[in-house]
Amino acid sequence: MLKAKIDGIQEACLLEINNASDLQQINAIKIKYLGRNGEITAVLKSIKEASVAERPQIGKWVNDAQKLVEGIIADKENSIQEILKQKRTEEETLDVTLSLPQGRSIGALNPLTLIKNDITDIFIRMGFEVKDGPEIEFEYYNFTALNIPKDHPSRNNSDTFYISDNLLLRTQTSAVQVHVMKSQRPPIRIICPGKVYRPDDDATHSPMFQQIEGLVVDTTVTLRDLKSILEEFARLFFSETTKVRFRPSYFPFTEPSVEVDLSCNKCGGAGCNLCKSTGWIELLGAGVVHPNVLEECGIDSSKYKGIAFGIGVERAAMIKYGIHDMRLLFDNDIRILKQFK
Ligand SMILES: [Zn+2]
Structure with a gap:
């Protein structure tokens, strides 16, 4: 039951x-x-x-x-x-065959990022290693170790953003050189891409801009090596026919120092509004690293030589694309930015 x-x-x-x-x-x-x-x-x-x-x-x-x-x-x-x-x-499950709704476009990298990546890639192919450094820097790394005297005008409040007496927003990526040379023994072959800051603001200057610093330290390196590196860069980045010219200049951290000009691609050297009728366009500053800088970083200047250059990313973009006002690259005008995809 x-x-x-x-x-x-x-x-x-x-x-x-x-x-x-x-x-x-x-x-x-x-x-x-x-x-x-x-x-x-x-x-x-x-x-x-x-x-x-x-x-x-x-x-x-x-x-x-x-x-x-x-x-x-x-x-x-x-x-x-x-x-x-x-x-x-x-x-x-995603349907990858679905088409985007009308009127929506796919985003792209800012032209400055594209240019920075292009330049960096060229130097990596030439055997350079990429290094990074702080944007907030000690006065020592940004100025003193680079042989820039205490009374140099670039140290003034009008040329540098100070955070405190000895802390500042770096004015040049050269500061990274000092960090690298103090921590790494030669041979050194590096580039340091990064943002730098200076109190300037007009069509060709921005308070924040990007530099790519290059440094080679070795026993036999010379000004001739500097020229061939920059010629190769100009050929790969601008065009096969771009020529490079050195003009004597002065920087505290290099001796000798040079301004590096490119032959004008627009007029082929005949003279136009882009090159201000000279046939040449100023690209960057460079030189043989001053022995004081090597010694300050603990590198024997009787045994080793260095060459260094600093490329302005915005400047390179302006030359390459014929842009007259740098601020266009920072504004969010999609009609302009779209052209560089
Ligand atoms: Zn020209």
Whole structure:
């Protein structure tokens, strides 16, 4: 009699599990049959009404029914979880053939980033290693170690953003040279791309601009090597026919120092408005590293020589694309920026 009742409950329960299609239904079945007031639990509770002799047998029937139901519920739960997971995966699949909604365009890198990457790539191909340094710099690294005298005008408040007496926003990426030479023994062949800051703001100057500093330190390096490196750069970055010219100049950290000019690509040297009728465009400053700088960084200047150059990224972009106002590159005018994709 009781066995038939247990079998009946078990059968009804299995049927309900079989028909269940989600986890809420399974949960309700668990409560209905196995819960504190559940049907199987109720039979177990009624065991005390049976005779002592019958109890072990009834106990076994109930336990068996309970185990069977629990096992089937667990299986069902697993298969529902599996179906849900599969459904989620299907819903998350991207349709790559979908076209973009009309009027939306894909973003692109800013032309200055493209130019910086191009220049960096050229020097990496020439065997240069890329180094980074802090934008907030000690006066020592930005000026003193680079042989810039205490009374040099570039140290004035009007030419440098000071944060405190000896902390400033670096005015040149040359400061990275000092960090590298103090921590690395020659041969050194590095470029340091990065932002620099000076209180200037007009069509050809911005308070923030980017430089790429280059430095080679070795036993036999000369001004001739500097020229061939820059000629190769000009050929790869501007055009096959671009020529490079050195003009004597002065920087405290190089001796001799040179201004480096490019032959004007627009007029081919005949003279035009871009090159101000000279046939040449000023690109950058460079030179042979001053022995004082090498010595300050712990490098024996009787044994080693250095060459260095600093390329202005904005200047290179302006020359390459014939842009007259640097501020166009910083403004967010999408019509201009789009042209450089
Ligand atoms: Zn020209």
